[in-house]
Amino acid sequence: xxxxxxxxxxxxxxxxxxxxxxxxxxxxxxxxxxxxxxxxxxxxxxxxxxxxxxxxxxxxxxxxxxxxxxxxxxxxxxxxxxxxxxxxxxxxxxxxxxxxxxxxxxxxxxxxxxxxxxxxxxxxxxxxxxxxxxxxxxxxxxxxxxxxxxxxxxxxxxxxxxxxxxxxxxxxxxxxxxxxxxxxxxxxxxxxxxxxxxxxxxxxxxxxxxxxxxxxxxxxxxxxxxxxxxxxxxxxxxxxxxxxxxxxxxxxxxxxxxxxxxxxxxxxxxxxxxxxxxxxxxxxxxxxxxxxxxxxxxxxxxxxxxxxxxxxxxxxxxxxxxxx
Amino acid sequence: xxxxxxxxxxxxxxxxxxxxxxxxxxxxxxxxxxxxxxxxxxxxxxxxxxxxxxxxx
Numbered sequence: 001x002x003x004x005x006x007x008x009x010x011x012x013x014x015x016x017x018x019x020x021x022x023x024x025x026x027x028x029x030x031x032x033x034x035x036x037x038x039x040x041x042x043x044x045x046x047x048x049x050x051x052x053x054x055x056x057x058x059x060x061x062x063x064x065x066x067x068x069x070x071x072x073x074x075x076x077x078x079x080x081x082x083x084x085x086x087x088x089x090x091x092x093x094x095x096x097x098x099x100x101x102x103x104x105x106x107x108x109x110x111x112x113x114x115x116x117x118x119x120x121x122x123x124x125x126x127x128x129x130x131x132x133x134x135x136x137x138x139x140x141x142x143x144x145x146x147x148x149x150x151x152x153x154x155x156x157x158x159x160x161x162x163x164x165x166x167x168x169x170x171x172x173x174x175x176x177x178x179x180x181x182x183x184x185x186x187x188x189x190x191x192x193x194x195x196x197x198x199x200x201x202x203x204x205x206x207x208x209x210x211x212x213x214x215x216x217x218x219x220x221x222x223x224x225x226x227x228x229x230x231x232x233x234x235x236x237x238x239x240x241x242x243x244x245x246x247x248x249x250x251x252x253x254x255x256x257x258x259x260x261x262x263x264x265x266x267x268x269x270x271x272x273x274x275x276x277x278x279x280x281x282x283x284x285x286x287x288x289x290x291x292x293x294x295x296x297x298x299x300x301x302x303x304x305x306x307x308x309x310x311x312x313x314x315x316x317x318x319x320x321x322x323x324x
Numbered sequence: 325x326x327x328x329x330x331x332x333x334x335x336x337x338x339x340x341x342x343x344x345x346x347x348x349x350x351x352x353x354x355x356x357x358x359x360x361x362x363x364x365x366x367x368x369x370x371x372x373x374x375x376x377x378x379x380x381x
Contacts (some may be wrong), residue, residue: 004376027370039368098366126368154372 003032009125010073010149011187023182024123025088026071038069039127040099043084043092044118047109051301053145054237054276055320056286058164060296061112061303064143065106068118068215069127070094074147075182076170076298077246078209085119086245101133103138117145125154132161141323144200148191150184155191159198164323166237167192169204171213172222180212189229198229201323203235205276206255208261210241219261223268232271232289233321238262240277258283290318 003018007027014022016029026038040100050064070092072085079085084092097105106114114135116128120145132142141163148167150158169188170181177185195202206222226236238261240253258275262283265273275283279300286296286308293315297305307314311324 002376005373006376007370008372008374009370030367032375034370034373036368036370037366039366041366096346096366127366129371151372 001030005032005034007034008151010122011055011151011184012073012149020075024071024073024120026069026123036124036126038071038089038094040097041069041089041094042067042097042124042127043070043089043094044068044081045095045097045105047111048115048116049227049301050113050143051298051303053115053117053143053164053166054205054239054274055164056237056274056298057203057235057239057272057320057324058143058201058297059141059323060306060308062112063110064113065102065109065111066115066117067097067102067131068116068121068306069124070119071123072147073123073149073183074120076147077180078207078241080242081118082245095272099127099134102131103134103140106135107138111140113141113143114175115143115145117143120147122146122147122150122154122321125158127157129161132158135205136161138196141180146191147181147183148188150187152190152194155194156198159195159200162195162200164201164203165195166203166205167195169206169222169226169236171206172218172225173213176213189225193229196234201321202230203237205237205239206261207239207241208257208291209247210250210253210257212250214257214261216260216264219264220268223265223270227269234270234272235272236265236270237274237276238265238283240275242277244262245279255281286320288313288316288318288320291316295320 005016007014008023012023018029021028028035028037046066048066050062068083070087070089101280121128135142142161144162144165146208174185177183238258242252262273262275271289275281284298290294295307308320312319
């Protein structure tokens with residue numbers, strides 16, 4: 001009897017012989033059954049400010065207990081976490097932290113949320129799923145930080161457990177996704193739309209990389225996709241690229257490029273546009289889309305002023321979308 | 325230092341405080357990371373897959 005199997009967690013649908021590992025390095029065919037190799041064994045465990053995810057419209061100024069395992073179903077040439085995402089679990093230093101221990105540690109460290117992050121939590125799906133269920137039982141929010149390459153069925157099963165997500169929208173060009181990331185733009189776009197439809201609070205991140213995805217036309221097209229498909233209230237974070245991994249030959253993103261992208265997004269009608277990795281930039285702050293008043297003033301991840309009271313603008317009482 | 329505070333005692337007190345602080349941080353780290361030992365990968369059967377005899381074509 002054949003022991004060949006096919007994984008259906010993400011759209012790569014890896015076909016695996018006995019002993020063969022999936023593209024993500026974290027799943028393996030063992031005698032005709034597919035196993036996660038990383039369940040309960042994260043290689044990264046930290047307490048981060050929630051703003052670092054980045055999530056600016058979810059429980060500001062709170063801490064997120066953040067975990068990740070080795071492996072990833074993307075292979076972005078600019079990955080800042082490549083030392084864990086592009087390695088199999090036997091090459092990382094892993095900790096014994098089953099789901100119940102994750103929740104207990106989050107509570108002990110006074111975290112209001114658990115973030116599944118750093119690599120892509122799609123590849124440690126079962127670990128995330130079980131932990132998220134326990135977290136909800138204890139009133140802890142679940143945050144998913146993902147590139148979004150996941151099949152529809154597992155996504156729909158997961159959404160009731162995920163309160164908020166940051167999804168990378170790395171480019172609006174399919175060839176960028178294919179050639180630079182080994183991912184699929186159309187699948188990512190479907191994930192963004194589906195998560196929103198399922199009631200998950202979603203914020204997007206676009207890392208602007210000089211010469212690869214930084215033209216004004218591309219930024220404008222990306223903003224128009226966001227506006228047309230998920231609406232003007234979905235926050236969009238532009239992030240600054242630093243030379244990393246396989247793209248050390250490129251320069252950091254000029255601040256002027258980030259500022260111009262910020263202005264394009266605002267001119268296209270997006271209400272909540274942010275600039276990351278540039279402390280002190282106007283794009284660190286949240287402004288009321290109704291009266292333009294400064295609502296949240298941030299320096300990096302630190303909040304200096306917060307004028308959102310019970311989810312509304314303190315000044316004009318307009319509802320500000322998010323989880324407050 | 326003259327007067328009410330003895331220099332040697334002052335240094336001892338500061339040293340004890342710093343030792344406590346460092347020890348507490350190490351304890352927190354170990355608590356955080358468990359034993360810190362390299363563990364075998366955690367095996368759990370995956371949720372979404374099909375066997376060869378279920379595959380079409």
